[in-house]
Amino acid sequence: xxxxxxxxxxxxxxxxxxxxxxxxxxxxxxxxxxxxxxxxxxxxxxxxxxxxxxxxxxxxxxxxxxxxxxxxxxxxxxxxxxxxxxxxxxxxxxxxxxxxxxxxxxxxxxxxxxxxxxxxxxxxxxxxxxxxxxxxxxxxxxxx
Numbered sequence: 001x002x003x004x005x006x007x008x009x010x011x012x013x014x015x016x017x018x019x020x021x022x023x024x025x026x027x028x029x030x031x032x033x034x035x036x037x038x039x040x041x042x043x044x045x046x047x048x049x050x051x052x053x054x055x056x057x058x059x060x061x062x063x064x065x066x067x068x069x070x071x072x073x074x075x076x077x078x079x080x081x082x083x084x085x086x087x088x089x090x091x092x093x094x095x096x097x098x099x100x101x102x103x104x105x106x107x108x109x110x111x112x113x114x115x116x117x118x119x120x121x122x123x124x125x126x127x128x129x130x131x132x133x134x135x136x137x138x139x140x141x142x143x144x
Contacts (some may be wrong), residue, residue: 046102
């Protein structure tokens with residue numbers, strides 16, 4: 001966490017919050033989503049003890065996410081299609097995908113107006129498979 005990348009990440013999250021605060025003033029229906037590289041809670045990593053004191057789970061990163069939610073956004077947590085966890089990222093090493101040893105670091109944050117229209121949200125694990133897979137799986141959100 002003493003890397004310049006960590007400092008940059010926190011600055012980027014602050015800038016995102018400022019931008020969203022401005023955008024939300026004009027847009028009731030707004031979604032911000034992507035790879036945030038932050039697990040919002042300990043439940044969003046396969047082994048919280050393993051990540052203690054490291055990036056992706058630090059108090060400052062999680063606080064930055066809470067600041068986004070405090071703008072009035074809702075965390076659209078996807079349901080897993082396999083296993084108990086809605087993880088979206090698994091390291092390539094040691095069969096972590098097959099053992100569901102992952103993290104939920106790809107997030108969908110939506111305004112209440114959009115969240116009220118969500119009929120389903122799930123992690124498409126099948127898209128993570130294949131000859132040249134990503135280490136992330138997409139989140140699919142179905143709206144009414």
